[in-house]
Amino acid sequence: DVREQEEKNMAVSLRLGRQGIFSGLKLLKFNKSFCLRHPSQDRVRYVFQSPWMFGVSPLKVQMPALSPTMEEGSIVKWLKKEGEVVAAGDALCEIETDKAVVTMESNDDGILAKILMEEGSRSVRLGTLIALMVEEGQDWKQVEIPSPDAALPSAAPPTTPSGLASVGPPAALPSSPPPISGSLRLSPAARHILDTHGVDPRLATPTGPRGLITKEDALNLLKKSPAPKATPATVAPAGPVPATRAALTPAAPPPAPPSSRPSIPPVSVPGKPGAPGTFTEIPASNVRRVIAQRLTQSKTTIPHSYASIDCDMASVMQLRKDLAKDQVKVSVNDFIIKAAAVTLKELPEVNVTWSDDRPHALDSIHISVAVATDRGLITPIIRDAANKGVQEISANAKALAQKARDGKLLPEEYQGGTFSISNLGMFGISGFSAVINPPQACILAVGTSRTELRLNEDDQTLHTQQLMTVTLSSDGRLVDDELASRFLDKFRANLEQPQRMALA
Known part of the structure; x- marks a missing residue:
C-alpha cells in the first residue's frame, strides 16, 4: 500500500510539472501578442532602461582656484584617461594658471568617467565642470552628463566692445552693435x-x-x-540731421x-x-594677461618713489673666489638676496604692505626673485632668507628658477613674498627702475657691475672700483624718501662688508 501511494504522488507531481510548463508557454505567447498589439511598449521599455533614467550620479570635478588672483585656467594635459581608477591625491591634469602650470590633484576616490574639457581648452572660468567621476564599483560608462548650461559657472552677460561703429537705423545708439539673438554665442x-x-x-x-x-x-x-569693401568711419556732417532722413543700409554706405x-x-x-x-x-597666455593686469594696477594705484645707490663689490667678488677654492659656488645675486633680507631685519618698518587703506607690518621676510620664463616673468620665493646662509640661498634659488622655467612651481613657492629683487645685470643693464609687485611695498632693481676709476681722497691716488648700481622702487604711502635712503645705506654696508650679514 505504501508503495502504491508513492507512485500516485509521483504521477501527480509529473502532471503538475507538465501543466506548469504549458502555463508558462501560454503566458509567454500572451505577452508576445500583447507587445505586438502595443508597439509603444518598446519605446517605454527603452526609456526606463536608458542611462537617462538609471544613470550613475557623478562626482563633479570643477576648475579650481589654484592661486589667489586666478580667474580662469587652461587645460594643458590630462594625466588620467576615462575609465581609469583615481585615488584621492592622484594627479588628474595639468592646468596653466595666471602664475604657472600647476598639477591638479583629485579630492575623491573613484573612476574618471568623462572628460568635459579636452586638452588645449583655454580660458576656462573658475567653477566650470571639467570632468566627471563616479564612485568605485559603479559603471562609469553610464554616468549622468549634465546639460551644457549646468556645466558653466554663473557669469554676467558679455559686454559688447565699445568703439565699433554699428550700421543700423538712426534710432539705435551709434556706439552699440546690432542686437544678436540669445542663441548665437x-x-x-x-x-x-x-x-x-x-x-x-x-x-x-x-x-x-x-x-x-x-x-x-x-x-x-x-x-x-x-572680401568686403572697406567701410572707413566718416565724420558726421555739421548741422542738424532731418528727422525724416532714411536709414542707411549696409549695401549703400556713404562715400568716404x-x-x-x-x-x-x-x-x-x-x-x-x-x-x-x-x-x-x-x-595671450593666462600668465601674460595677469602680468598686464597687475602691472597696470601697480602703476595706477601705487605712488612709486625711486632712489639709487652705487655699491662697491670688491669684497663680494673676493669672497666668491675664496669660496670657489673650497668648491662652494655662489652667485652675486645670492649675496644680494642675503643683504636685502638682513637689511629688512634691521629695518622692519620697510617690511610692510598696504591693505584695507592702512599699513600692515609683516613678521616674516620672504624674498621674491624675478625669473624670466617663456610664459613671462614670475617671482619664486626664498622663504626666511634672513635666517639662511648664502650657500642655502643659492641652492634654493637655483632649484626654484629651474622649476619656474619648467612651469612646475607650486602655489606656495610663488605666493606670499614680502620684498622683490629683479636683477638684469647678466644682460649688461647698468641700471633700471622696476615696477612694484603689489601688495608688496618695495622692489630692488639690480644692474651689472662695472669698473670705474676713482680718486682716493686720503692720499690723492687713483684706484679702480667694481661698482654696481641698485635702484629701490618704494610705495610712497609706506616708505618715504628718508626711510628709503636709510634702507639703501644699510644695504650697501651689508653688501660691501659681507661679514656684517653673519652678525645680523
Missing part, C-alpha cells in the same frame, strides 16, 4: 573679426563648445565669403573721403598676403 576674438569686416555672424558655422563661434570659425567664414581710414585695422587672414595696416592677433 561668439568669442570676443570672433566678434571683433566679424564686426571689423562687416560679416554677419549668423553665416558662420560654430565649432566651439555649446555652439560657440570661435576665432577659427570667423576666419574660415572670411575665406569663404567675398580719400584721406580717411578705418579706425580699427582689419585682421590679416592666414594664407593671404597682409594688406597695409593689418595685424595678426597673438593669443
